Amino acid sequence: MSPGGGFGDAVLRREDPRLLTGRGRFLDDLGHDALAAAFVRSPHAHARVVDIDVAGALDVAGLVAIYTWEDLPGRVGEPLPLLIPHPALTHGRTAHPLARDVVRHVGEPVVMVVARDRYLAEDAAGLIRVEYETLPAVVGLENAERAADLVHEDVPGNVGAVLHQETGDVDAAIGAAPHVLEFRLDIERSASMPLEGRGVYARWDADDESLRVYTSTQASTSVRAAVAAKLGLAPAKVEVIAPDVGGGFGVKIVHPWPEEILVPWAARLLGREVKWTEDRREHFVAAAHERAQIQRVRVGFDDAGRLLGMDVRILHDHGAYTPYGIIIPIITSTQLLGPYKPGAYRAEVRSLYTNTLIVTPYRGAGRPQGVFCMERTMDRIADHLGLDRARVREANLIQPDEFPYDQGLTFQDGRPLIYDSGDYPELLRKVKDLIGWEGFEAERAAAAAEGRRIGVGLGCYVEGTGVGPYEGGHVEIDSSGRVHVSTGLTSQGQSHQTVFAQIAAAELGVPIEDVRVTTGDTRRFGYAVGTFASRAAVMSGNAIALACRKVRDKALRIAGEALEADPGDLEITDGVVHVRGDRSAAVPLRTVAVLSNPLRYAFDEEAARATQFAVGGSQDEPPVPRGEEPGLEGRDYYSPPRSTFAAGAHAAIVEVDPETAEVRILRYAVVHDCGRLINPMVVEGQIHGGVAQGIGGALYERMAYDESGQLLNASFMDFLMPYATEIPRIETDHLETPSPLNPLGIKGAGEAGVIPVSAVIASAVEDAEGLRIDAMPLAPDELYDLRLRALDDPALRTRRASRAAARG
C-alpha cells in the first residue's frame, strides 16, 4: 500500500454534484412507460383468506392483470427463502409471496394488480373483495410469551428460536459475587425508514430471453440469484441493477422481497415493463421493523464494580416470519459485551413470533439493544456502589495489550468472537475530555442556579464490522486513461464513489478525477454479498485495492517492455508510468492500455498516436503469453478469516425541562475508532447520520401497535422522526488502531453512530433526573409518569435526596 492520491484526506463527496442538483436516478425515476403494480394487502393481523372476488375490478379501463396465489406457478408460489438458517432457529417460517391461506400481519400481500398506471392499479385493487375469517392476533412480546394464541399453529409457544451463548460458570460466579443486581429493560420497535421506500422495475427482453431488474436493494447479486432460481432462468440471463438508492439502513438487505419476485415474473409473463414503487404506508406495514426486545438481567460484581458474572435473558420479537434468520439476536447477545470483560457470561435469547411486521436488521442490527443492556448495567453498578460511572467502565475495559482478545463466544459469521485491535481506555479518556466529564459537576451547579436541570451520560461499544465471506473488485484502465472500478455490493449513500475512488487512485497513482466506480450492477460484477454490517469499505475496499495492485503490476510489466526498463524501477505518478526519479522515460497509462491488447486497431487514434512503443516478444512468443490476458484490467477478492472490530465511546449532556419533561440534547460527543481512515469527512458523515437515527430511537420512534395488530402511527404525520432541529452539533474525534486483518488496516464505520445513543441518552437523563430509565424510547409523557411514580417510591426518593446532598 502506498498512500497518497487522497487516501486519508477529506475529499469532497464526488456523488454530491449529481445528487444535489437533482440528477440522481432513483427507482421511480426509471420506467415511466412501464405498467404499474399495486397490491391488495391484508387489513387483519391474523386471518384466514376465505374468498377473493375480483369481479368488481375487471371493468377498470387499463387493467392488465390480477394475480392471486393460485396464479403463481411452481417455485414462484413457494414460500420465500429462509436466507440464513441457524441450528437454533428450530422453527423458521417464511411467507408466500402472495398469501396462500392465512395472513399473519397487517400489510401482507394478498393480490397483485397490474394496470396501465398506478392510479388505475390502485383503483382496481380497491374494487377487489377479499373475504377473511379473522383469527386471534398475538401482539407484543408478553402476549407472545404467554402463548394463549399461536401465530403459526405448528410453532408451539410462538418460539421460533432459542439461542444460547455462554462462557464460564455464570451461576457460580454470580452466586459468589459480593453484589448482585437484577432488573428488566424494554426496547421498543423502530424501523430503517429510508426516505426512498422499496421499488422494483423489470423488463423482459424477448429478443435476448433475458430479464433486467432494477431494484432498490442492498444486495443485487442475491436478488439475481433469487429471481433466477424462482423463475427458472440461468443467472446469466438475469441482470439486476441497484440504481441510486435513497437509503437502506438494513431494510433493503432482505431479499427477495415478494415484490422482487412478482414484478419480474409478471414482466416476463406479460412481455411488458412492470414497475412497483412502495408508498410510505406500505413501507410501514409491509417492509420490516427492528429493535423490540425485553431483557432480564442478573449481574454479579465486586466492590470496584468489576463484572464477575452476567446472565441475560432476552425476549426478541421476530414479527410474523423469519426470512432473515436470527442474526439480530445473535448480534445482541454477543455485541452486548462491548469493550468489557464480563467475567462469566450467559445469554439466552428466545425469539418469538407475533402478528406484526417482520423484524430484520436495521442499522446497528441488535447492537443498540445489547449496548443499552450493558451500559444500563454499568450505570446500575455505579449507582449501587456510589462510584463514578466512568470509573466502573474503566475497571472493566479490555486493555490494549490484550489483543487479539477472545470473548469465548460465536459471532454472527459463525466464527469465534475475537477482537482484532483497539485501545478502549484511550477512547474513554478522549470522550471524557471532549464532553468535560471531570468538570461537569460545576456545570450542573451553574445550570441548577439558573433553574435548569442538566445531566451527562456516556456509553461505549464495540462493533464487529467487515463481516465476510467475501467481496470482489474489478479494475480496468481504458485507452482514454479512465479507470473503471466495479464491485458487486451496492451503495445507499455510503460515498462509495468517493472512498473507493480514493483507494484506487492511491493504489494506481492516478488522479481521483480519472476514476469511475460502479456498484450493485450484476452486469459489471456478478459475485457479491451485499452492503450491510458496516462491511462495504472493509470488504470491497480491500478487494479493490488488491485488484488495483494486480493492474498496477501488469501496467509496470507492459510499460517496462515499452521503456526497456525493469518494472521494479518504475512508478506511476498522475497516471503516467515512469522510471523512478526520471520523468523523461515515461508512458501514460492510456498508452499502456492500448499496448495491453495485442489487437492493435484500438479505434482510439489519440491513444494510437501516443503509442510510440512496440511491445516486445520474439516471433516465437505468442502475442498473449500463457498466464497473461489481454486488457489492462484485474480482478481480485478479499475474504477475511473473521470480522474486524471497530469501537467507540459517546457522551452527551442533556437538559430536561422541569415542567414538561422534554429532553433537549445540549452536546453530543463521539470518539470513534475504525482503524485507518480513508476519508475522515465521510466517516464523520456516517457518524452524524447514525447519531441522528440513534436519537430518533432514544427519544421519538416507536411502532404503536394496538392489541389487534393495527399499526396506529403508520405515516409520517404520526411516526416521530427527529428533524435537524432535534439534532445537536456532533463533536467528533478519531482514534486509529489499524486492523491487522486486512491490507488497508481499515474497519467499518457505517453503523457506529447509532449504536450507543439510547444508552447514552438514558444515562444522561437518569443523571439529570435521578430516576431509573429502563425503557427506550423515552417520551416526555413517559418521563413525566416516571417522575410521578418516583414520588411514591421511597427508595428513589432517598436516592435523589442523597445525590442532591452529595452534590452540595
Add this chain to the structure above:
Amino acid sequence: MSPGGGFGDAVLRREDPRLLTGRGRFLDDLGHDALAAAFVRSPHAHARVVDIDVAGALDVAGLVAIYTWEDLPGRVGEPLPLLIPHPALTHGRTAHPLARDVVRHVGEPVVMVVARDRYLAEDAAGLIRVEYETLPAVVGLENAERAADLVHEDVPGNVGAVLHQETGDVDAAIGAAPHVLEFRLDIERSASMPLEGRGVYARWDADDESLRVYTSTQASTSVRAAVAAKLGLAPAKVEVIAPDVGGGFGVKIVHPWPEEILVPWAARLLGREVKWTEDRREHFVAAAHERAQIQRVRVGFDDAGRLLGMDVRILHDHGAYTPYGIIIPIITSTQLLGPYKPGAYRAEVRSLYTNTLIVTPYRGAGRPQGVFCMERTMDRIADHLGLDRARVREANLIQPDEFPYDQGLTFQDGRPLIYDSGDYPELLRKVKDLIGWEGFEAERAAAAAEGRRIGVGLGCYVEGTGVGPYEGGHVEIDSSGRVHVSTGLTSQGQSHQTVFAQIAAAELGVPIEDVRVTTGDTRRFGYAVGTFASRAAVMSGNAIALACRKVRDKALRIAGEALEADPGDLEITDGVVHVRGDRSAAVPLRTVAVLSNPLRYAFDEEAARATQFAVGGSQDEPPVPRGEEPGLEGRDYYSPPRSTFAAGAHAAIVEVDPETAEVRILRYAVVHDCGRLINPMVVEGQIHGGVAQGIGGALYERMAYDESGQLLNASFMDFLMPYATEIPRIETDHLETPSPLNPLGIKGAGEAGVIPVSAVIASAVEDAEGLRIDAMPLAPDELYDLRLRALDDPALRTRRASRAAARG
C-alpha cells in the same frame, strides 16, 4: 486432453432444430418497433457533392430526422478507421461515414434518413435532391494502372500500396533455368453475398446511459471498440451483440461499417430505437467485393517440371477505399506457394484504387487467386514439358519430413511463413485415387465414343488458419449443472453451438446436452478478435479447452475437499465427480457449483439439498482463500506464436457441351487435412459450402461494371449464383496431421472448400477442350469465343491435334 463425450464424432448440429423450424433470431427479427433508417446513396462512381436539398422530404409524415455529413459531430464525422495499417500501404484511404465532398463509388452513403418505418424513410430519401458535379470514373485495373484519371487526387498513379515478397535470387534463377514461361491471368470480382445482408439495430438506454447495438457482424468486440471511440462512450457502456447471422463469408468482418456508427449515434441522439436492414441492391453497391486481380507470371523450371524461380506481378483492385488494409494481397502473394517449393520467388503486388466498391476479404481471402496462379503455372509447365500434370506437382511438393517448413516469407500476421505440419504427397495420392486419375484416359475415351467431351483437373493448396493474436473462452457451471460456455468471436453458420460444446463436454466430462454456447455477445465476453481466416475453432476452441481445464481443476479441488479425497484420484463422468473407479463416493458438478461460492444461500433448494458436504477450511482460513475466486468458472486465452497450416487437394471431372460450351461438373473430389477433426460432419459441411461458392466463382459470378462505374447486375436476377442444381455431390476424404502448435492439435476448415475450385475447374476444362484457360470465371460464351480464337491460333491447333493423336 481426454477425448470422449463426442469429440471427433459426427454429432448432429445442435443449432439446427431452432434454425430449421424458423426460430432463428436474425437482425431484422429484432426491433419491430424501432425507427427505420434509409440512406441516399451516390448514383455516380465519382462526383463532387455540390448541394443537398432536403426540403422536399420534410413533409413526409413520420419523418424523424435527416442527417448529412455536416450534422455529424466530432469523431462521428471523421473518416472511418484504417483497420490494419501496413508499411507497404503508403496511401491508405477510408471514407467518411456520410460523403463529405467527393463520392468515389456508386452506393456511397450521402444522406441518412430516419423515419417511423422503412417505407416512409425510403419515401423521404427519394425526395431528397443531391446535386453532383461528376468526375471521370476509373474502372478496371488497366484503367487504374494507366492513371489517366485519379480516384484520390492525392494518390499518384492510383497506387495505394506496393508490396514485395521475395526469397532467393529470382532473376538469376529464372535466367539459368532450362525452361521459362511467361503468361498473364485474370480473375474477376465476386462477393461474399450472404443470404442475410448487413443490418444494425441500436437502443440507447437513458436510465443506464448505455448503448446496446445488435449488428450482423463477424466482430462484435471490434464494433464495440469502434462505436465507443466514435461516440465517446466507455466501452463498458456499449454492448454489442451479434444475433443469429445469416452468413458472413468475410464481408461482415469489416468494421465499423458507416451504418454501424450512424445508427447507434442516431439512436442515442434521438433517444429512440433505430434499425437499418440492408437490402440486396445496397449489398451489391455498398458492402464489399473481392477477388479482382491481374497476374503476370514468369516462371523458370527444369526438365522434371521442378520450379527454379517464379516471378509474379499482381495488380490488385482495391476499389475506392482501403478500410481493411492490404490483407488480401499479402495472402495472395504468400499463399500462392501452396504445398510447393518455389525455388527463388518474388511477388510484387500493386494495389490500385478504382471508382468501384471497396474490396475486402471474401472466403478464401486472396488464396483462390494465388492458387489459381500457381496451379495454372503447374499445368502450363506440364503442358510445356508434355508431362502428367500430377507428376509435375509431385516433383515440387514439400515432403512430410521437412516440417516445420519455412517458406522464407512474411505471413499476414506479420510472422514468418512457416508450415507447421502436413503430408502433401499423401493428400495428392488420395485425391488421385478418389477421382480415378490414373484410369481417366479410358473414361475419356468411353465418353468420346458417345460424343461427349470430358476432362479432369486437380489442384492443391495450403491455407494458413487460426491466425492470432488470440481468443478467449469463459466456462461456468451453474448450480443446475448447466455449463455456460462463452467466447467473444461470432458465429455465422460455423456450428459453434456444436463443436465448442463438443470440446467443453469432452474436457469437462459432461453430457453435451448440458452445454450452452454464447458467441459474439460483448456482455458475456469482452475481448475477442473475430470470426474470419478459418480461425474460430483453432482460436476459441483451444481457449475454451484451456478454460475448461481450469474449471475442471477447480471442480476436482472442491470435490476433493467434500469427498475427502486427493483431487488427483478424481474424475468426472456424466457431470458427476467421483473417485476413479468408485462411483459410490461422488458429488455432482451442480453441487460443486453451490459449494464453490461461500455465499451459501443459493436459492436453489434442489442444489442445496444435494449439498451434503461442507467445504472444509479452518476457522483461521478465509472462506475465499487468496488466489481463489467464488464460483465454478474459469477463463483462459489461447494465443499462438504463429498460424497453423491446413491443406488439401481437389480434383474434378467436367463435361463440356461441344455445341453450347456449357460446363457441367460430373464429379468433385476433396481430400482435406485440418488436423484433428472435432466433428467430421461439420468439416464436410464447411467444405461442401466452400466448393459451392468456389464453383460460383469459377463459372458464374462476376461484377459487371460498365465503364462509368455502374454495376449492371446488382440483383439476384442478373448476378448468377449457383443453385443446388449446379453443385455436384462432393466426395470427401480426410487426412489428420495434428498441429503441434495448439493443445487440441486442430487446424481451421472454414475457407478450405473454396480455395482451389477455380484452378481445378480451369484445369479440367482445359483438359477437356485442349484450350488455354487464363481467366475466371468462364462463361459459356467466353469458352465459345476461346474455341473460335483457337481456330485462328496455329500453335493451339497443333497442340490440340497432337494431344488427340497421343490419346489415340
